[in-house]
Amino acid sequence: MKESFTGKVYLVGAGPGDPELLTVKARALLDRADVVLHDDLVSPEIISLILPQTEIVNVGKRCGLKKITQNEINGQMIALAKRGLQVVRLKSGDPAIFGRLAEETDALEAARIPFEVVPGITAGISAAASLRVSLTDRRSSSRVVIVTGHPATDKEKQDKIEWRDLVRPESTLVIYMPGQNFSHLREELVAAGLASDVPAVLVSQASTPRQQQHCTTVGEVHKLQSVPAPAILLIGRSLERACQRSSVENLSLALDDADLVICSK
Amino acid sequence: MKESFTGKVYLVGAGPGDPELLTVKARALLDRADVVLHDDLVSPEIISLILPQTEIVNVGKRCGLKKITQNEINGQMIALAKRGLQVVRLKSGDPAIFGRLAEETDALEAARIPFEVVPGITAGISAAASLRVSLTDRRSSSRVVIVTGHPATDKEKQDKIEWRDLVRPESTLVIYMPGQNFSHLREELVAAGLASDVPAVLVSQASTPRQQQHCTTVGEVHKLQSVPAPAILLIGRSLERACQRSSVENLSLALDDADLVICSK
Numbered sequence: 001m002k003e004s005f006t007g008k009v010y011l012v013g014a015g016p017g018d019p020e021l022l023t024v025k026a027r028a029l030l031d032r033a034d035v036v037l038h039d040d041l042v043s044p045e046i047i048s049l050i051l052p053q054t055e056i057v058n059v060g061k062r063c064g065l066k067k068i069t070q071n072e073i074n075g076q077m078i079a080l081a082k083r084g085l086q087v088v089r090l091k092s093g094d095p096a097i098f099g100r101l102a103e104e105t106d107a108l109e110a111a112r113i114p115f116e117v118v119p120g121i122t123a124g125i126s127a128a129a130s131l132r133v134s135l136t137d138r139r140s141s142s143r144v145v146i147v148t149g150h151p152a153t154d155k156e157k158q159d160k161i162e163w164r165d166l167v168r169p170e171s172t173l174v175i176y177m178p179g180q181n182f183s184h185l186r187e188e189l190v191a192a193g194l195a196s197d198v199p200a201v202l203v204s205q206a207s208t209p210r211q212q213q214h215c216t217t218v219g220e221v222h223k224l225q226s227v228p229a230p231a232i233l234l235i236g237r238s239l240e241r242a243c244q245r246s247s248v249e250n251l252s253l254a255l256d257d258a259d260l261v262i263c264s265k
Numbered sequence: 266m267k268e269s270f271t272g273k274v275y276l277v278g279a280g281p282g283d284p285e286l287l288t289v290k291a292r293a294l295l296d297r298a299d300v301v302l303h304d305d306l307v308s309p310e311i312i313s314l315i316l317p318q319t320e321i322v323n324v325g326k327r328c329g330l331k332k333i334t335q336n337e338i339n340g341q342m343i344a345l346a347k348r349g350l351q352v353v354r355l356k357s358g359d360p361a362i363f364g365r366l367a368e369e370t371d372a373l374e375a376a377r378i379p380f381e382v383v384p385g386i387t388a389g390i391s392a393a394a395s396l397r398v399s400l401t402d403r404r405s406s407s408r409v410v411i412v413t414g415h416p417a418t419d420k421e422k423q424d425k426i427e428w429r430d431l432v433r434p435e436s437t438l439v440i441y442m443p444g445q446n447f448s449h450l451r452e453e454l455v456a457a458g459l460a461s462d463v464p465a466v467l468v469s470q471a472s473t474p475r476q477q478q479h480c481t482t483v484g485e486v487h488k489l490q491s492v493p494a495p496a497i498l499l500i501g502r503s504l505e506r507a508c509q510r511s512s513v514e515n516l517s518l519a520l521d522d523a524d525l526v527i528c529s530k
Contacts, residue, residue, distance in 0.1 A: 013394075020290035023280070023386065035515055097409065101399035102506065109506075119286065119386045119394035125359050129278075129384035134366035136413075143431070144411040145364065148401075165433060166408070206460050241367065241374075 007034070007081040008106055011101060013094040013120015016230070017043035018207035023123050029118065030054075032238040034085040037076060041092035041230050043208055070100065074107035081113045094122035098148055099175050124174035127203035127232040130211060131242040136173045141238040142170045149178040149185070149233070167192040172236035177229070178202070184243060189235070194218050199239035201246075204231045215243040272299070272346040274373055276366060278359040281495070282308035285473035286386050294383065295319075299350040302341060306357035306495050308473055334349035335365065339372035346378045357373015357495060359387035363413055363441050392468035392497040395476060396507040400437045406503040407435045414443040414450070414498070430458040437501035443467065445491040451483065454500070459483050466511075469496045480484035480508040 009169045010029050015021040022030075030036065033054055038047065040060025050056055080087045095101040095117055108115045124146060127134050135144045145166050166173060167189060178185070192197060196219025203213045204227035214224055218235065275294050280286040287295075295301065299318055303312065305325025309332025315321055324338045345352045360366040360382055373380045389411060393400050400409045410431050431438060432454060443450070455461060468478045469492035479489055483500065 015288070018290075020293070021288050023286050023288055024292055025283075025285035028285070047374075094394075096390060096393040096400045099399065100400050100403060101297075102402040102404070102503065105397055105399075105506070114428065115397070116396040117397045119390045120290065121359075121384045121386065122390065125361060125384045125387065128361040129359075129382040132370055132382045133361065134364065134370075134381070135361045135411075136363050136367060137367040139367070142413065142426075146409040146411070148402075148407065161407075165430070168430060173380075185296065238367065241370070 006113065007083065007085040007087060009077050009081050009087045009089055009113055010118055011089045011091065011095045011104060011115060012091055012118040013099075013122070013183055014046050014090050015025075015040045015121040016036070016093060016123050016126035016207040017045065017205060019043075019045050019049055021126065022046065023118065023120065025118050026120065028094055029088050031065040032086060033088040035080050036088045036090050037073065037080075038090040039092050042090050043092075043205075045208065046090075049144060052174045061169065063162060070103055077104065077108065078113055081108075082111075092123070093126075094120045097122045097124075097146060098222070105256075123149075123176065123206060123230045123232050124234070126206040127174075127213075130203065130206045131201060131213065131234075131239070132245075133234075133242045134238055135234075135236075137238045140170065141172045143168075144172050144174060145193075146174045146176065148176045159186070163188040163192040167194050169195075169198075169237070172234065172238045175233040175235070178231055178233040182224045185233075186218065186222040189218050189221070190218055194235070196220075198235060198237060199243045200224075200233060200235045201239050201242055202227060204228050204235050206230075206232065213242075213246070215239075215246040223256040271378060271488075272348065272350040272352060274342050274346050274352045274354055274378055274380040275383055276354045276356065276360045276369060276380060277383040278306045278364075278387070279303070279311050279355050279357055280386040281358060281388050281391035282310065282470060284308075284310050284314055286313065286391065286472055288383065288385065291385065294353050295355075297351060298353040300345050300411070301353045301355050302338065302345075303355040303468075304357050305390040307355050307440065308357075311355075335368055336372075339369055342369065342373065343376045343378055346373075347376075350512040353503050356385070357388070358391075362389075362411060364386045367453045369525055388441065388471060388495045388497050389499070391471040391477075392439075392499060393465075395471045396466060396478065396499075396504070397469065397510075398507045399503055400439065400499075400501075403505045405435065406437045408433075409437050409439060411439045411441065413441045420423075426453070427451040428457040432459050434463075434502070437499065437503045440500070442494070443496055443498040444509075448487040449490045450498075451487040452467070454483050454486070463491050463500060463502060464508045465489075465498060465500045466504050466507055467492060467496060469493050471495075471497065478503075478507075480511040482508075
């Protein structure tokens with residue numbers, strides 16, 4: 001009999017990490033869920049909101065020794081929904097931006113499981129908000145190009161990313177999973193014609209207490225150290241204000257240190 | 266004395282329109298605000314949530330007979346904060362995507378008013394969620410290009426948008442404010458090398474009860490009728506699933522109509 005009451009799968013964006021940046025809908029769905037299947041990158045602050053009676057499954061492909069395949073995740077969602085359960089498939093950021101959403105919805109559709117997609121604040125947009133900058137600016141930046149530092153399509157695994165196509169002075173480049181090879185990235189960006197003084201800001205774990213950001217320029221981007229995921233590298237003239245603020249803050253920190261030295265004499 | 270207690274301005278993304286797609290933080294800030302200054306495109310459902318004791322000011326630049334300038338909006342925010350008030354500057358979607366955020370933060374910074382940016386679900390991401398598609402797909406689409414159909418920078422008012430740079434088979438193109446001249450757009454997209462069978466979906470007022478979407482292809486995009494704002498035009502192979510679903514639904518509607526005719530005999 002249980003098989004006849006099919007449940008539903010909600011593919012929900014968890015946002016960048018701060019529980020306050022969940023949508024009202026995501027928050028309510030978490031409270032109503034029978035099971036939550038979540039990625040590794042969903043923040044511990046959000047996981048801790050889930051009620052004790054709700055089953056929590058980490059299906060993060062990085063966690064533990066056993067590698068969970070996409071097919072296994074699809075199979076779990078389908079099996080749980082067929083048991084009549086309300087399943088929240090919780091993804092860091094927004095499900096439609098580098099979230100492997102299409103593969104999961106294809107599987108759900110093939111199995112005739114009802115599903116809904118609930119958008120979330122994607123990491124790039126959260127990074128911009130935390131820096132208090134706009135990704136577009138009527139005065140300098142008319143477009144936003146969202147790309148991943150890792151090959152995202154199967155085709156790109158053979159080809160390299162065509163930075164030349166992506167890079168324009170009037171674009172803000174938002175690089176998800178920028179990786180660790182910033183020397184290579186610098187070469188690509190400069191070869192693609194980006195001026196070496198264009199600002200670049202690396203933001204890690206935006207919106208959480210662990211957030212860090214590092215302001216630099218395209219010409220110095222190779223000096224960046226790798227940071228904890230989720231990380232976003234923002235590049236473009238629209239970042240200028242963030243870097244100006246950052247240098248003022250660093251200067252004032254340096255002055256504070258100087259005062260401290262004087263006082264301790 | 267009042268002047269010494271400076272208030273604060275929160276530049277808040279209202280999301281696409283559904284009050285459930287506000288962030289938890291935006292919802293709380295609306296409840297705590299002394300004044301809300303909002304754009305025209307913030308949905309009536311969200312405006313109706315604002316408490317009766319909160320002053321509501323529509324600073325939408327399209328509304329009424331008098332055109333409110335950006336300088337006047339900046340001046341209002343600053344004056345209210347200087348009175349010690351908690352000001353929510355509520356913007357449709359996300360403030361960092363075509364929201365004129367930088368101009369407002371520049372003015373606040375110059376006036377030394379404390380401010381914070383609270384991200385929101387931007388219309389393009391909400392449109393994708395409502396269509397239950399991904400903007401990226403490991404199998405076909407590795408990047409998202411967010412652009413506006415109208416000239417966004419002052420420079421672009423002289424130049425035309427370089428569609429040739431934007432259009433790539435592996436990109437999903439997300440066009441904000443696509444305007445009404447879809448014939449011109451079709452010419453540009455085809456001239457830029459996009460295949461005429463690439464799916465295009467026009468979404469109006471995503472996430473609200475007034476949402477409408479129209480599936481077509483690049484080759485037929487000139488036949489689209491203009492729709493109420495906020496409107497988003499999504500173009501790319503990643504939209505294929507949305508258009509397949511739409512044709513199945515239309516077919517089943519047509520069959521329903523056929524049944525109706527048969528039954529009424």
